[in-house]
Amino acid sequence: MKHFVMITGASEGLGKSFAIESAKRGMDLFLVALPDTGLPSLCSLINSNFGVFVDYLELDLTDDQSCIQLLDHVKSKNYPISFLINNAGVGGNYLFTNENFTTFNRMIQLNIKATAMITHGLLDVLQAQDTAFIINVSSIIAHFEGAYKQVYGATKSFVYYFSKSLQHELENTNVHVSVLSPGGINSNISHFRKCQQLNTISKLSILDPEFVASYAIQKCLQKKNQIIPGRLMRFYFLFSKFLPDFVKYRLVKNTNVRIFKAQSTLQRV
Amino acid sequence: MKSFITGASGYLGQRLAMKLAKNGEKVHALIRNPKAVKTLGHPNIKVFFGDVLDDTSIKAAMEGCNAVFHVAALARVWSRDSDDFYKINVGGTSNVIRISQELNVSKFILTSSTGTIGPSLNLPNNEETPRWSSFNNDYEISKSLADKELLKHVANGFPGLIVMPSRIFGPGIASPSSGVNRIIIGFIKKGFAVIPKQSRVIGNYGFIDDIINGHILARDKGAIGEKYILGGENKTLGELFEAIKNRVNKNGLILKIPVWPLSYYSMFSQFLADRFGIEPRITPDLVKRLGQNSAFDCSKAISQLGYRITPFEEAIETTIRFLSQSEDR
Numbered sequence: 001m002k003h004f005v006m007i008t009g010a011s012e013g014l015g016k017s018f019a020i021e022s023a024k025r026g027m028d029l030f031l032v033a034l035p036d037t038g039l040p041s042l043c044s045l046i047n048s049n050f051g052v053f054v055d056y057l058e059l060d061l062t063d064d065q066s067c068i069q070l071l072d073h074v075k076s077k078n079y080p081i082s083f084l085i086n087n088a089g090v091g092g093n094y095l096f097t098n099e100n101f102t103t104f105n106r107m108i109q110l111n112i113k114a115t116a117m118i119t120h121g122l123l124d125v126l127q128a129q130d131t132a133f134i135i136n137v138s139s140i141i142a143h144f145e146g147a148y149k150q151v152y153g154a155t156k157s158f159v160y161y162f163s164k165s166l167q168h169e170l171e172n173t174n175v176h177v178s179v180l181s182p183g184g185i186n187s188n189i190s191h192f193r194k195c196q197q198l199n200t201i202s203k204l205s206i207l208d209p210e211f212v213a214s215y216a217i218q219k220c221l222q223k224k225n226q227i228i229p230g231r232l233m234r235f236y237f238l239f240s241k242f243l244p245d246f247v248k249y250r251l252v253k254n255t256n257v258r259i260f261k262a263q264s265t266l267q268r269v
Numbered sequence: 270m271k272s273f274i275t276g277a278s279g280y281l282g283q284r285l286a287m288k289l290a291k292n293g294e295k296v297h298a299l300i301r302n303p304k305a306v307k308t309l310g311h312p313n314i315k316v317f318f319g320d321v322l323d324d325t326s327i328k329a330a331m332e333g334c335n336a337v338f339h340v341a342a343l344a345r346v347w348s349r350d351s352d353d354f355y356k357i358n359v360g361g362t363s364n365v366i367r368i369s370q371e372l373n374v375s376k377f378i379l380t381s382s383t384g385t386i387g388p389s390l391n392l393p394n395n396e397e398t399p400r401w402s403s404f405n406n407d408y409e410i411s412k413s414l415a416d417k418e419l420l421k422h423v424a425n426g427f428p429g430l431i432v433m434p435s436r437i438f439g440p441g442i443a444s445p446s447s448g449v450n451r452i453i454i455g456f457i458k459k460g461f462a463v464i465p466k467q468s469r470v471i472g473n474y475g476f477i478d479d480i481i482n483g484h485i486l487a488r489d490k491g492a493i494g495e496k497y498i499l500g501g502e503n504k505t506l507g508e509l510f511e512a513i514k515n516r517v518n519k520n521g522l523i524l525k526i527p528v529w530p531l532s533y534y535s536m537f538s539q540f541l542a543d544r545f546g547i548e549p550r551i552t553p554d555l556v557k558r559l560g561q562n563s564a565f566d567c568s569k570a571i572s573q574l575g576y577r578i579t580p581f582e583e584a585i586e587t588t589i590r591f592l593s594q595s596e597d598r
Contacts, residue, residue, distance in 0.1 A: 013403070016401060017403070020390070020401055038399055041397075041399045042401065045390070045398060045399055045401060048392060049390040049391045049392050050390070050391065186403050186404075186405065188403075188404075189404055192403075192404055192405070192410065193410075196351055199543070200539060200540040200543045200544065203539070204536055204539070204553070208403050208557065209403050210402065210403065
């Protein structure tokens with residue numbers, strides 16, 4: 001069956017890779033991203049290379065009104081969306097006390113509220129298709145709480161709980177929900193440079209967005225519930241369940257501190 | 270016309286300097302390594318010792334030139350300190366731009382790379398193709414930042430433009446920069462080569478003399494602020510190796526192996542590099558590249574500059590003849 005996929009945050013990193021991967025699989029696309037992030041040229045690249053239908057809308061999903069506008073737009077165009085990828089999200093490492101609350105508010109608005117609103121608003125469209133799929137992008141750090149990621153990690157925990165619960169609710173319907181829990185992704189230049197401060201094992205656990213997107217779509221279509229890309233990360237995840245809390249905490253702290261320091265140095269440059 | 274060339278001791282820069290000199294033009298060549306002087310022996314070439322990180326040396330060498338070819342770059346897959354890529358490729362470029370502004374140079378040609386555009390999908394990439402693939406190495410990131418730096422100055426009236434060679438091969442000084450040359454030399458010496466199973470992956474292979482002519486055409490006809498891809502024909506990896514095998518040694522062996530051993534080997538090399546500073550022969554990023562198309566379309570340079578592509582078979586023939594002779598010596 002030919003899928004029609006909607007991807008949020010499609011102009012950069014993982015979202016862009018989701019778009020390319022979906023097009024490779026012959027899906028039609030509707031892409032959403034912030035204005036001036038190169039969405040129109042990405043759409044024409046996809047259309048000329050794969051000959052699939054592509055449309056887009058540029059707006060900022062940290063705003064409730066924009067989410068409503070997006071839902072209205074999809075409904076007015078009657079797009080037969082059968083695959084929803086809630087990918088848009090913001091992250092970063094911050095000291096809770098030092099950071100302006102605007103930063104955290106954006107995380108909550110985009111990672112939590114937009115995800116919930118869009119899923120809620122599009123469920124009837126998805127249910128109207130033969131079979132439909134949802135990928136919600138969480139993060140492996142939802143399972144590894146640690147410093148500098150308080151609000152970000154909490155928003156990703158929301159996505160995890162929300163997706164798992166929704167999957168239970170929609171069991172035996174035509175809609176399947178997967179939650180994607182990736183480790184580090186090489187999603188942009190500054191992230192690539194930050195990750196160079198890590199040791200080889202951590203560096204090798206950083207995955208390319210192209211790989212993550214392709215793996216996630218494949219596993220979601222196979223109706224997997226939680227998707228953890230990367231053998232190393234799957235091993236780490238399983239292994240961590242047997243570790244005492246204090247050891248696990250040490251490991252998390254190590255990585256978080258390095259990334260936080262790298263981020264601060266890069267910002268100063 | 271007097272031209273200034275940075276990186277004149279490199280594979281591309283040296284041949285560009287010699288070509289201009291043979292055309293009867295005056296050249297100021299900036300080099301770091303005194304040993305490279307002998308490769309630039311021509312009465313029209315004046316050699317200056319210096320470094321793109323040293324403003325005084327750049328200025329002394331550039332004085333009196335109207336055109337600048339900024340060819341110098343750290344062009345490799347790995348460096349002990351990854352910051353080197355940014356210091357040399359980005360910082361060095363801003364230095365050369367700044368001094369070109371001071372000396373009122375009339376045209377500045379930055380040698381970039383098709384690597385900044387990245388891999389292609391079903392169609393060949395052109396100058397306008399947005400980057401869809403993630404950046405995975407410091408070389409490509411730094412070259413892409415250097416392009417941005419130049420375009421920022423162009424917006425303020427600086428007469429700069431960008432040329433982007435693809436994978437370069439052909440006669441020239443011995444250098445690790447040309448992967449194709451290294452493959453040919455290996456095949457001449459050992460009579461066999463190992464390639465990944467996915468031999469239908471497409472690459473763009475540019476003949477060095479075409480690319481050098483392209484640089485000169487860009488100086489003479491190129492429009493300010495534009496990018497021009499200077500490449501050759503798009504060929505699959507299998508076609509490339511067949512072309513080499515047929516000419517070097519018909520009984521040679523091309524061993525097709527799956528990618529995964531290469532992938533593990535590259536991870537191990539990466540570990541040795543991080544841990545002990547041993548230069549990796551292959552990086553995980555290179556292995557990834559082996560599976561991706563890198564086809565490019567040079568029509569813009571052909572129609573706007575009069576760029577010409579030597580037919581692939583002919584270019585390979587010339588290269589093999591040259592490399593066989595240098596190996597015999």
